[in-house]
Amino acid sequence: MEKDTHIAKRTLPEVASNITAFDWSSDSGWLATGEADGSVLVWDVKASHEVVELPGDVKEEELVPPRTWDEPPVLYLGFDGNLNGVGVAPTSFSPRESMVRFAPGYRGQALALEGMTGPRMLEFKEGWNLELADGWTVEFWYSLEKLEAAGAAGSLQVLNCWPCELRIEEDSTATLQSRYRNSRSEASATRTVGEIKGSVGGWTHIALTYDAESGAMVFYMAGVPLRVTNEHMVADRVGPLRLGSNSENRAGWKIRIDELEIYDYARSREQIQADFRR
16 A cells, blocks of 8 residues: 655644744754644644654654643743744753744744743843844833733843843833944943833833844834944944843843744845835
């Protein structure tokens, strides 16, 4: 009898809530889902963002065992080592070895995590960074009220975006400062780029996009654009804009999120640069 060659396909959001294991150590990457009947299916994520069931047997030792959440999962937002995209991963997996990634051009829903219970936190631990490649945009919502409920101290409500820093104060004032280096003295300093008021107790929307060619970024907070151009950039800084925690953050920072969307605007370079010139 001829073997059935049909390969099941789903979209990433369709399987995301059932992910029990994944590995991005290889170029292709795979993930495993726990099915309602108790079976585990292994999928390969293709460039088209379809999730394709892998044919053949998968060695049991290659799978990270499914687990029951002993405590609410924490989500790590990070950049994979191959600079292929941005993703999220539950703490049951080492973010140094396993990081869900989306290739540039991914559109639609973010990785859906409705199937996971407990609060959803966006967390950078010391030394971890999110790097925005040219044209990428990251959007998230934060609530000071929910931050306080989570016990996050005001000193931790800091978003470092080298060479810029967004500090969210207890009165909900957000100050975006730019670090710059004096080319003569090599001394570091900060200047305030702008500040706006958020909504205490309500969700505030933040979006950041970066254009590598012009060396400029736009930080949208509550719909108000804060623009930082290359005059604020560190002179010898090259490559993607880096967000994240470092030794200056001490313990890093946490932001409780209601929804996380990571996607490429899929706009042309000309369109992006036109936005920056407005």
